[in-house]
Amino acid sequence: MKIIALSDLHVDSNNTTWANRSLKICEKVASLEADVLLFGGDMAASYNPNNPNDSMNQAFKILGQFKGTKLWYAGNNDLETLKTSSLDQYFQELHVRFQTHGFHLLDKEPVVIEDIGFMGNVGWYDSSFFDILPNHETNPNFPKNLHDARQRAEHYFSTMEFAGIVNEGFTSEDFFLQCWNKLKQDAKKLQVDPKVNSIVVGTHFVGADKFIQYGENPKYDYYNLFMGSRSFAQIYNHSKVSLALVGHTHRDDNHLVGNQRVFNISSTSRQPYNEFELIKSADQYKIIWTIPRGDLK
Numbered sequence: 001m002k003i004i005a006l007s008d009l010h011v012d013s014n015n016t017t018w019a020n021r022s023l024k025i026c027e028k029v030a031s032l033e034a035d036v037l038l039f040g041g042d043m044a045a046s047y048n049p050n051n052p053n054d055s056m057n058q059a060f061k062i063l064g065q066f067k068g069t070k071l072w073y074a075g076n077n078d079l080e081t082l083k084t085s086s087l088d089q090y091f092q093e094l095h096v097r098f099q100t101h102g103f104h105l106l107d108k109e110p111v112v113i114e115d116i117g118f119m120g121n122v123g124w125y126d127s128s129f130f131d132i133l134p135n136h137e138t139n140p141n142f143p144k145n146l147h148d149a150r151q152r153a154e155h156y157f158s159t160m161e162f163a164g165i166v167n168e169g170f171t172s173e174d175f176f177l178q179c180w181n182k183l184k185q186d187a188k189k190l191q192v193d194p195k196v197n198s199i200v201v202g203t204h205f206v207g208a209d210k211f212i213q214y215g216e217n218p219k220y221d222y223y224n225l226f227m228g229s230r231s232f233a234q235i236y237n238h239s240k241v242s243l244a245l246v247g248h249t250h251r252d253d254n255h256l257v258g259n260q261r262v263f264n265i266s267s268t269s270r271q272p273y274n275e276f277e278l279i280k281s282a283d284q285y286k287i288i289w290t291i292p293r294g295d296l297k
């Protein structure tokens, strides 16, 4: 089974060079021959259903021309585009929105194609990657301990990022637990399904320290709080998992986490999209990963 996977296109970016490049990648990807297209979140941070040229809709419409099965899970930016539902119900609204272009939102429910189960969701963050290196340069503008950092993050979550779309008292910690519990539930469902021999799992947020860069500057050390959760790594090593994907950091790295190689599918100029082939050998699946380079910058 051939899978095309990419994330973080940000087609509504103020950087028009980036936005145009992303739409070109959509055209290229839509023309590829593969069984599955998986978009791993952060298509856009804005959406206007009344604008016929809306860039988020445009991008899904172009990708909708891809001939195989089309799957996606949400990114934090996509969640910021909610119009009619509260954050805890996001999967209903986002699923319906691009269903017309043939996309299934995995956050809502997993999908089984042949004997491969596809699951994933936005993932979210739980502060587990917040760490200030000893003797590292500090800056009064950014929190220096976990307590202050969490307080500031909660304030941003409820009064800025999701102002008006979170119910009273619903915290980013609540949202993390909602996403994490759903991941565990979906993984269990696929793991015990006798028709499923292999699982492809994705989260927009990252699930291991290896994807985090520490000590760059005080701002980014604080921003690491928003990068993901160590918990996700528990799922990577479930016996049926053949392919694990993350995004969000805008880096195209991959790392061994336990026994599982985890791929960051963030679209970069070096690596606009990824091609994976799952090949069955005996009762296991082998992954062949191809990086298409040079044809899209």
Ligand SMILES: [Fe+2]
Pocket: 042, 075, 076, 077, 204, 247, 248, 249
């Ligand atoms: Fe993101």
